[in-house]
Amino acid sequence: MNTTINDIAGLAGVAKSTVSRYLNGGNVSEKTKAKIRKVIEETNYEPNSFAQSLKAKKTNFIGVIAPTLDSFVTSTVLMAIDEELRKRDYTTLIISTSKHVDREIESLVSLSRQKVDGIILIATGVTEKHIETINAIQIPVLIVAQEVEQSNCIINDDYNAGYEMGRYIAGKGHQSVAYLGVTESDIAVGQRRKQGIVDGLAKAGATQVKTFLTAFDFQDAARVTKEILEDFTPTAIICATDNIAFGALKMILRLGKKVPGEISLTGFGGYNISEVIHPSLTTIRFTNEATGEMAANTIIKMTNGEEVPQLQVSGFDFIEGESVKAIKS
Numbered sequence: 001m002n003t004t005i006n007d008i009a010g011l012a013g014v015a016k017s018t019v020s021r022y023l024n025g026g027n028v029s030e031k032t033k034a035k036i037r038k039v040i041e042e043t044n045y046e047p048n049s050f051a052q053s054l055k056a057k058k059t060n061f062i063g064v065i066a067p068t069l070d071s072f073v074t075s076t077v078l079m080a081i082d083e084e085l086r087k088r089d090y091t092t093l094i095i096s097t098s099k100h101v102d103r104e105i106e107s108l109v110s111l112s113r114q115k116v117d118g119i120i121l122i123a124t125g126v127t128e129k130h131i132e133t134i135n136a137i138q139i140p141v142l143i144v145a146q147e148v149e150q151s152n153c154i155i156n157d158d159y160n161a162g163y164e165m166g167r168y169i170a171g172k173g174h175q176s177v178a179y180l181g182v183t184e185s186d187i188a189v190g191q192r193r194k195q196g197i198v199d200g201l202a203k204a205g206a207t208q209v210k211t212f213l214t215a216f217d218f219q220d221a222a223r224v225t226k227e228i229l230e231d232f233t234p235t236a237i238i239c240a241t242d243n244i245a246f247g248a249l250k251m252i253l254r255l256g257k258k259v260p261g262e263i264s265l266t267g268f269g270g271y272n273i274s275e276v277i278h279p280s281l282t283t284i285r286f287t288n289e290a291t292g293e294m295a296a297n298t299i300i301k302m303t304n305g306e307e308v309p310q311l312q313v314s315g316f317d318f319i320e321g322e323s324v325k326a327i328k329s
Helices: 005-012 017-025 030-043 051-057 073-088 101-113 129-137 159-173 187-203 218-231 242-254 288-303
Strands: 061-066 091-096 118-124 141-144 152-156 176-181 208-213 234-237 263-264 285-286 312-313 318-319
Touching: 005 017, 005 030, 061 073, 061 101, 073 091, 073 118, 073 288, 091 101, 101 118, 101 129, 101 159, 118 187, 118 288, 141 288, 152 159, 152 288, 159 187, 159 234, 159 263, 159 285, 176 187, 176 218, 187 208, 187 312, 208 218, 218 234, 218 242, 234 242, 242 263, 285 288, 288 312
Parallel strands: 061 091, 061 118, 118 141, 141 152, 152 312, 176 208, 176 234, 234 263
Antiparallel strands: 285 318
């Protein structure tokens, strides 16, 4: 029976990627080299020279799949990825899918055929088909913005960001709160951010919390806000994104109500325009530049066969604007 890299890794007590790095002349400690060398000698293991030659043919191209190019957050992450890759002599190939899942799958296959060294997928959701495709193309894939057990991922700290926002709003005395969120197919925003907000509100004493669904779209957020205010009178509306908050603000003002005089409003994203509008928006800004740099450095390590953490979490900053009013108890 032929000995495989998996066998060598198991006998040496190291990761498969460590054996691969050793065979390709990568950075491995002397102690680990000695263990791997001993196992190879004892098993008479002969590396597949053809497979090694294929692995050695690096193109220095990294593919990046993005759901859209007109999002402030996505574009900031993309620019940071591209800048960091350029510093490391890599070229970025960017594909926008316009939030179509089928195009994400097609793009993974297309980039693999173009022999890119690795792929960064900025995801709004990950399906079984995504996982099947990632496993099939056999190219390092890093998922950004969604957590998937089977893959290396970088995510925002959505739960704790939501928790801080929920606790802040309830701490300002708001008991009647509406949350304007997105579908739970988006695990990061639709599930974790929402759960953090709900838990934070409850912890700080909010008693009447209702959740509503909208698209990430400005116009749809305005439509749903109108429906909310027809049947419910919240003193605060927490929105899943700044863009949703802008849609809500448009409708609140159109209905003749004042922010924050009658309704307090918050978002997530920390867009530059959030500080320019009046009143300036209270929001959460994730460290998007740091996420992009982290993604670029991680995918390079993955293409070199180096071990990387399966999950990395990017931080956030709370931005207190003028859109929240404290209510006297």
